[in-house]
């Protein structure tokens with residue numbers, strides 16, 4: 001159980017958002033509508049995910065996306081659900097998705113709003129067919145320019161400008177994790193009523209951890225600072241850390257980050273020598289940035305090794321980043337090795 005101060009009142013997502021609007025002035029009605037629409041879309045995605053082999057949702061399409069990855073059927077379904085749910089409400093100017101080469105501008109037949117929504121509609125797709133937790137990641141930015149025009153450049157904002165960020169993890173429970181800049185809240189889907197119910201509030205990541213998450217099969221490709229950090233963890237009691245470490249790797253960022261928000265840990269998907277021109281595997285705008293905002297809001301730290309992820313100024317919509325995030329003292333140790 002996350003080390004939050006006390007069990008929260010069992011209130012709905014709607015009541016939580018109204019209170020954030022009314023008592024904390026954190027959000028205004030259009031952002032509240034946006035979050036509720038995304039949460040409703042995640043419920044629909046959860047239903048499709050849970051069908052598994054009973055629905056025609058498993059397996060791959062014959063397409064590959066802008067990332068060069070094979071597109072799973074559920075990737076397409078999740079993307080369509082999010083686009084269709086969000087384009088008519090008047091709260092958005094445009095959307096961007098891992099599954100779409102370019103931005104999707106709200107059609108002229110609908111009013112445009114001030115927000116930009118970015119998402120990885122179904123993260124961890126390689127786990128779909130083997131029934132391992134996957135998730136939807138989303139990030140909300142404000143459109144800087146005024147008037148109806150919107151372009152890719154409007155999306156190229158550093159993550160510290162996010163108005164909100166979150167994910168939905170489709171696991172043993174279906175859980176929506178959200179921040180609007182006032183800490184991190186977790187909502188569990190009550191399938192009997194169809195409601196998102198607040199189950200954790202003001203989530204805090206322990207400053208220290210003895211659990212790391214990294215794909216060890218890439219070890220020979222890592223840069224020296226990462227190699228040093230993991231070697232020291234593996235050395236355990238007899239090594240410089242003077243204690244044993246545990247390892248987890250779900251290969252689904254949402255699942256790994258949810259574990260870290262719940263009990264601490266450090267997650268690394270660093271730059272490696274396989275493709276030196278690529279900063280890392282994970283995408284900055286709709287994976288690293290929203291997760292970095294959540295982790296920082298929960299008292300953790302998120303770096304690319306050289307700088308705070310939320311300070312990175314993007315230059316391309318689908319650009320990638322090296323990601324080191326989680327328990328503050330461990331992330332700080334890794335970044336100090338990069339400085340050293």
Ligand code: P6P
Pocket residue numbers: 123124125126215251252253254269281282
């Ligand atoms: P690997 C899933 O494809 C993803 O984008 C993240 O969710 C996950 O952390 C990572 O890639 C897994 O990558 O190389 O271990 O399969």
